[in-house]
Amino acid sequence: MNTHPAAAAIQVSDIGSFHIGGQMTTLAGMAPRSRVSTAQGAVHPVDPNGEVIVGQMYVQYVRLAAARSPHPLLLWHGGGMSGVNWETTPDGRPGWQMFFLRAGFDVYVSDAVERGRASWAPYPDVYPEAPYFRTAREAWEETFRFGPPGSWHAETASRRPHDRLRFDVAKMETFMNQFVPRWSTNDALTQHAYDALIGRVPDSIVLTHSQGGNFGLRAALHAPERVKAVISLEPSGAPDPATSDPRVLRGLPHLFVWGDYLDRHPFWIESVPKVRRWHEALAAAGVDTQWIDLPARGIAGNSHALMADDNSDDIAGLVLEWMRGHRLIG
């Protein structure tokens, strides 16, 4: 009746979700309040003190009736974002979740601790400080590299994106809908939850973006026997070879993928060399690691939002090719 003539429907055996990594915590000493729970509903007293769960991560999975890879693909988002990053692109095309389902992977999309459906905990009662809300200017000029410093303007017509930019800036507001608050104090809780996820879903491929990168690289260090590959899209950080030994990662292939304009943004000018150092330490230790610089391959114009740029399917295709080369899918 309501037929969607999609190029490739997928046979799905199960869609579901779970939380992982949280624990019961007791809130105490908070003042009583009262509230209305629904329009014209009853006013009732609220005691904010009591047990809540803190530190949980949310994971949603889509499992295929007949996956073509034995390796579940875990998609880990970046800072100030949620798993929504991997869904429909801001310009309305299927995202990487759908791409890799169609390619034959069971796909697990998570919302890290404090983000999206993972929920968050009260501050300053549990988290020590207030969160950060990403502004349009910060996204445009700093993290996502849509335009050079000074090029953001609230008025659409006045915005100046980078030449050849592959992110559709007419969809900036649509993209901004995906931003969620972040804290800078939850790294340990978040790593704990990601490590627990690796413990629950064996033989997985970890594919990360941005802040997720550091968590993915460390999760692999923590349980190298359980991870089959680590793919990092523009990680904003990496382990330090001075304190982490990459030799345990022999046999665990790594891929790094980088877009354009990295040399024009202070945050990236400072961040990339730290990641490069880890890549070089991996290589020196005999780990199979590859560093893809897209502009060096003739692919210009990619922002930090590689999975949302207009060639997102091409980038996913490069990643899939690398996976095939490493026999991660038949």
Place this chain on the structure above:
Amino acid sequence: MNTHPAAAAIQVSDIGSFHIGGQMTTLAGMAPRSRVSTAQGAVHPVDPNGEVIVGQMYVQYVRLAAARSPHPLLLWHGGGMSGVNWETTPDGRPGWQMFFLRAGFDVYVSDAVERGRASWAPYPDVYPEAPYFRTAREAWEETFRFGPPGSWHAETASRRPHDRLRFDVAKMETFMNQFVPRWSTNDALTQHAYDALIGRVPDSIVLTHSQGGNFGLRAALHAPERVKAVISLEPSGAPDPATSDPRVLRGLPHLFVWGDYLDRHPFWIESVPKVRRWHEALAAAGVDTQWIDLPARGIAGNSHALMADDNSDDIAGLVLEWMRGHRLIG
């Protein structure tokens, strides 16, 4: 290779998402800060002032290759919760999202404004007050009716659930993972976003839980020609017949479903009659409306978490039977 021998795989044409209802807002007058974005990453200054999106809702859809109903099913969660409510139950069974996909509906699961993947806005800068975090005691004794007042205890062995309770209290902590903060000041933003969703997805069936109920009943009043049915699981509020005219709803069938122990909890003792008044006004106005009291049908022991209780499939089955009776699915 990785075959899941599920009873019924589904043919999915598309999984995706969008946000709706938000608008650009400018934050001003907030003090500069600085932060580290990733472990061992760069410290950089943060200007919290600038444009952000406020008031957006998140909607995730799963569309079937060949739906058996022309009516998309919209699942709207309750207060302090997100769309996760409709996914895997706390005791690990497929939830209502999967049930109604298998039944043949395209299913749209939303996270209301301020919840989950919808993100939220800073307070007191945008929202006037701090949010409420649901405690275990409040969930157990008040809203979800797992046990009578006074029966919650942090120690598992000391908890006393209601006799015959159908919610698996061994999974209380698993359920608590789903709780997200809520505000009591965002009803207008939330209704606006739900109304926009009705405007975007025509001919839909709205199926709500708890706080979602009032939003669903009002969305139907606001656009009766676009909604095909309203199904309310234990709505915590409803329009007031003194100020809303139910006659516009003729031809739009309504269903209300209620669990057990409602007469033992002050919040519900106060809330149910307000909803009953709307049901009766609907009936008096000639609207096709049905009020299902599960205990009166011999189905005892349901908590407020009807979609998470151990007979959740049976309740979904009752709803599906009602849909079939109203020719909403072939």
